[in-house]
Amino acid sequence: MFHRHKFLGSDTNFLLNLIDTPGHVDFSYEVSRSLAACQGALLVVDAAQGVQAQTVANFYLAFESNLAIIPVINKIDQPTADPDRVKAQLKSMFDLDPSDALLTSAKTGHGLEQVLPAVIDRIPPPPGKSTSPFRMLLLDSYYDEYKGVICHVAIVDGALHKGDKICSAATGQSYEVSDVGIMHPELVTTGILLAGQVGYIVSGMRSTKEARVGDTLHHTRTVIHPLPGFKPAKQMVFSGLYPADGSDFEALNHAIERLTCNDASVSVTKESSTALGLGFRCGFLGLLHMDVFHQRLEQARSLTHVISTVPTVPYIFEYSNGSKLQVQNPAALPSNPKYQLVACREPTVIATIIIPSDYVGPVITLCAERRGEQLEYSFIDSQRAFMKYRMPLREIVVDFYNELKSITSGYASFDYEDSEYQASDLVKLDILLNGQPVDAMATIVHKSKALRVGRELVEKLKKFIDRQMFEIIIQAAIGSKVIARETLSAMRKNVLAKCYGGDVTRKRKLLEKQKEGKKRMKRVGSVDIPQEAFHELLKVMFRKVYEDVHLKLTYRKPFNEDRIHILASKFCRDMWLVLTHMLPLWELLCMPSTQRSGAPLLLIYLKSQLIGIIIEPQDAETLAALARAQLNQQNDGQQACHPNPDDDDLRDDDLLDPANRRRTENIAVPMNRNCPFRARPDRQAVQFELNNDKYGMDGVGATGAIIPPPLSPGAKFNITSTMIELLHLKGLFGGLPGDDPYMHLVNFVTIYKSFDNPGVVQNAILLRLFPLSLSGEAILWLNELTPDSTTIWRQLKEAFLERFFPPSRSVHLRDEINNFRDSVVASSAASVGMTMEYSMPPCRDFVLGVDDLPPQPIDPENEGVSHA
Numbered sequence: 018m019f020h021r022h023k024f025l026g027s028d029t030n031f032l033l034n035l036i037d038t039p040g041h042v043d044f045s046y047e048v049s050r051s052l053a054a055c056q057g058a059l060l061v062v063d064a065a066q067g068v069q070a071q072t073v074a075n076f077y078l079a080f081e082s083n084l085a086i087i088p089v090i091n092k093i094d095q096p097t098a099d100p101d102r103v104k105a106q107l108k109s110m111f112d113l114d115p116s117d118a119l120l121t122s123a124k125t126g127h128g129l130e131q132v133l134p135a136v137i138d139r140i141p142p143p144p145g146k147s148t149s150p151f152r153m154l155l156l157d158s159y160y161d162e163y164k165g166v167i168c169h170v171a172i173v174d175g176a177l178h179k180g181d182k183i184c185s186a187a188t189g190q191s192y193e194v195s196d197v198g199i200m201h202p203e204l205v206t207t208g209i210l211l212a213g214q215v216g217y218i219v220s221g222m223r224s225t226k227e228a229r230v231g232d233t234l235h236h237t238r239t240v241i242h243p244l245p246g247f248k249p250a251k252q253m254v255f256s257g258l259y260p261a262d263g264s265d266f267e268a269l270n271h272a273i274e275r276l277t278c279n280d281a282s283v284s285v286t287k288e289s290s291t292a293l294g295l296g297f298r299c300g301f302l303g304l305l306h307m308d309v310f311h312q313r314l315e316q317a318r319s320l321t322h323v324i325s326t327v328p329t330v331p332y333i334f335e336y337s338n339g340s341k342l343q344v345q346n347p348a349a350l351p352s353n354p355k356y357q358l359v360a361c362r363e364p365t366v367i368a369t370i371i372i373p374s375d376y377v378g379p380v381i382t383l384c385a386e387r388r389g390e391q392l393e394y395s396f397i398d399s400q401r402a403f404m405k406y407r408m409p410l411r412e413i414v415v416d417f418y419n420e421l422k423s424i425t426s427g428y429a430s431f432d433y434e435d436s437e438y439q440a441s442d443l444v445k446l447d448i449l450l451n452g453q454p455v456d457a458m459a460t461i462v463h464k465s466k467a468l469r470v471g472r473e474l475v476e477k478l479k480k481f482i483d484r485q486m487f488e489i490i491i492q493a494a495i496g497s498k499v500i501a502r503e504t505l506s507a508m509r510k511n512v513l514a515k516c517y518g519g520d521v522t523r524k525r526k527l528l529e530k531q532k533e534g535k536k537r538m539k540r541v542g543s544v545d546i547p548q549e550a551f552h553e554l555l556k557v558m559f560r561k562v563y564e565d566v567h568l569k570l571t572y573r574k575p576f577n578e579d580r581i582h583i584l585a586s587k588f589c590r591d592m593w594l595v596l597t598h599m600l601p602l603w604e605l606l607c608m609p610s611t612q613r614s615g616a617p618l619l620l621i622y623l624k625s626q627l628i629g630i631i632i633e634p635q636d637a638e639t640l641a642a643l644a645r646a647q648l649n650q651q652n653d654g655q656q657a658c659h660p661n662p663d664d665d666d667l668r669d670d671d672l673l674d675p676a677n678r679r680r681t682e683n684i685a686v687p688m689n690r691n692c693p694f695r696a697r698p699d700r701q702a703v704q705f706e707l708n709n710d711k712y713g714m715d716g717v718g719a720t721g722a723i724i725p726p727p728l729s730p731g732a733k734f735n736i737t738s739t740m741i742e743l744l745h746l747k748g749l750f751g752g753l754p755g756d757d758p759y760m761h762l763v764n765f766v767t768i769y770k771s772f773d774n775p776g777v778v779q780n781a782i783l784l785r786l787f788p789l790s791l792s793g794e795a796i797l798w799l800n801e802l803t804p805d806s807t808t809i810w811r812q813l814k815e816a817f818l819e820r821f822f823p824p825s826r827s828v829h830l831r832d833e834i835n836n837f838r839d840s841v842v843a844s845s846a847a848s849v850g851m852t853m854e855y856s857m858p859p860c861r862d863f864v865l866g867v868d869d870l871p872p873q874p875i876d877p878e879n880e881g882v883s884h885a
């Protein structure tokens with residue numbers, strides 16, 4: 018666009034190239050390409066929502082490209098807009114000067130007049146020279162039916178004229194420029210492009226594949242240094258596309274070719290499947306990219322229906338002979354390989370999540386379910402939490418974002434960047450119909466999820482496959498081990514219908530003949546798998562593991578082994594707790610079983626476990642929380658304990674065969690073992706490797722004021738959603754006038770003590786957990802502490818008390834205590850007629866270890882015990 022602006026005292030016309038970048042994570046590749054053509058970026062932040070995960074990602078892309086960044090706080094017209102909070106976030110997260118931020122409303126037009134002048138004043142002009150040899154960067158390309166391939170280019174040096182002969186630095190191919198111009202925003206022919214300008218060229222390229230994004234183009238007669246360019250777009254999600262009707266293959270081929278003309282980032286290779294016939298394996302940048310492609314494909318009028326297989330990610334399998342196999346299609350992975358498998362690796366991503374602090378617990382649970390490893394956790398301000406996770410790409414390819422949005426009422430923002438491959442325990446899960454593997458349904462899953470996925474898949478398939486005249490056996494298998502099986506019985510014709518009474522041998526003969534026929538049909542008959550089965554398969558593989566898990570507790574009377582099952586009440590998002598107040602002082606035994614609504618019981622643990630004693634009805638809630646904490650902890654950290662026989666199945670190949678299933682006498686055996694749900698079989702802990710500085714968790718300033726101490730080698734500490742929920746249950750400390758810092762410390766340490774973390778230094782846990790027990794003003798206080806100033810719990814505790822329990826309050830309290838003590842001692846002594854020793858009730862000591870006691874707000878010499 019052209020803009021007139023007063024520059025050096027006179028009105029000057031400026032040509033500005035504005036590039037709108039996509040907001041979705043899948044297209045961050047396009048954002049980085051656009052940034053390469055720019056000298057500055059407008060970082061637009063919603064005044065009501067504040068900094069989002071995409072803002073963080075895009076800021077760093079612009080920052081790393083050395084661009085001038087102008088923060089723009091938009092939507093200030095909204096009633097919930099809070100520009101000051103957003104300014105503070107920009108300062109704390111990116112060190113951007115709040116006074117540089119422009120306040121705008123695109124709706125009302127308020128403040129928009131400042132934007133273009135700021136662009137001209139703050140963003141430098143392009144650095145290229147018109148007199149240098151011509152070089153230009155190819156930014157993008159698309160196919161136009163009339164003009165052919167149109168390339169978007171940025172002229173870095175020199176000038177380009179219509180009719181010039183240009184050459185690609187990547188391929189050496191030469192072209193003649195038949196048209197050149199700018200986007201205004203339509204294509205406007207100018208006949209020339211000068212250094213610094215962004216525009217388009219038409220040069221007779223036959224397909225977009227020739228236009229390599231990131232390529233340097235130059236005049237054929239000159240020798241130049243190629244520009245740095247970009248890494249090629251990396252396809253991260255692969256899916257097979259097959260025509261539902263085999264005769265549509267050519268139509269599908271044509272439709273895919275047409276679509277890829279305008280989207281060179283889709284990779285396409287032909288493949289064939291015994292179940293689905295000829296088709297294509299396509300690679301996409303991400304899930305949205307894949308969805309958009311699928312939808313466009315379905316809109317192609319010539320196609321009736323397209324079957325898309327489950328999306329998968331590229332895995333690497335390493336064998337004992339040193340060979341490596343990159344697998345984009347699970348069917349291509351040998352189920353019984355010739356050489357021994359030595360390692361499997363899967364791609365991971367670094368996910369950035371920003372959420373309101375109220376949703377921290379559910380989000381941590383979700384990430385743990387998806388095998389995420391927490392790398393960073395902090396607060397942007399008093400209301401928003403910032404988290405970084407390393408997650409297997411496979412776990413986010415389907416439905417992660419949707420689920421994240423739904424558990425956070427739509428407030429979460431999420432972004433990710435590719436990270437390294439990491440070792441993982443992966444297995445190929447085959448689906449067999451009458452002993453024949455269905456290659457399109459093969460999938461690669463984490464070993465801990467294989468049994469669940471296998472069971473659910475065969476159950477679903479049983480529902481969706483039509484019954485035939487012969488029996489269909491549906492099996493899920495890992496290698497040669499069958500881990501789940503369902504049988505779809507044959508439809509049966511009454512072959513005896515025509516026999517009116519009569520000879521039993523003839524009837525038996527007819528039945529035998531029918532049986533033989535069915536056996537033969539089973540061998541030769543084919544089974545149709547409807548598209549719904551593929552959809553269901555997708556849902557099963559990525560559905561939450563823990564949906565609808567019900568929890569059941571039992572009480573045990575002291576000295577009495579009778580167990581009583583008691584009433585249930587909904588306890589949290591995915592659990593039901595069986596609890597009643599009627600039995601004071603009975604031991605509360607932990608989760609011997611789970612239950613689905615109306616379905617039979619399934620076991621979580623072989624052994625009940627004492628988790629506490631109910632003293633008063635109101636304690637039931639606390640104990641329930643502790644019970645849940647304990648359950649989570651066991652599920653989180655103690656996979657080696659094999660408390661669940663089903664979990665044993667997952668680790669022991671022998672047990673994968675249902676025939677080998679162990680059952681124990683003292684377990685309440687479910688009436689119907691068909692129910693596939695097991696409670697939390699593969700829940701993963703959020704691992705903080707505190708002694709590992711790889712992720713910068715303990716690096717300087719990484720956790721603000723706090724530097725947690727290193728752990729002994731091999732020790733690990735897990736922050737679970739339960740810990741956070743317990744902290745919330747007890748109440749966060751907000752620093753309000755009525756809040757009691759001592760009581761908060763007591764509660765906090767009580768909760769901390771309910772978690773057993775052998776081998777982990779107390780300091781490490783306390784320093785990690787304590788910030789999570791704060792809110793509002795207290796978080797602001799924590800953020801204002803000198804960075805890296807706190808290395809031990811006592812320091813933090815003292816700083817906390819100093820801030821929220823100032824000396825004046827201590828003096829007042831001490832006077833009160835002394836007055837109270839004097840009056841008690843006087844009245845007691847009077848009543849028994851003698852001098853007696855009196856001890857302050859050690860109300861805090863019985864819950865806290867001595868080391869954990871908060872310093873008392875009284876004089877040291879009077880502390881704890883007083884004397885008559």
Ligand SMILES: Nc1nc2c(ncn2[C@@H]2O[C@H](COP(=O)(O)OP(=O)(O)OP(=O)(O)O)[C@@H](O)[C@H]2O)c(=O)[nH]1
Pocket residue numbers: 038039040041091092093094095121122123124125
């Ligand atoms: N109230 C209000 N709404 C706005 C304002 N600016 C944009 N919107 C609304 O915000 C929504 C998103 O606007 P877009 O311009 O599509 O945002 P974007 O960042 O380009 O979105 P993507 O590039 O698709 O990620 C639309 O519904 C707009 O109407 C504003 O100043 N005030």
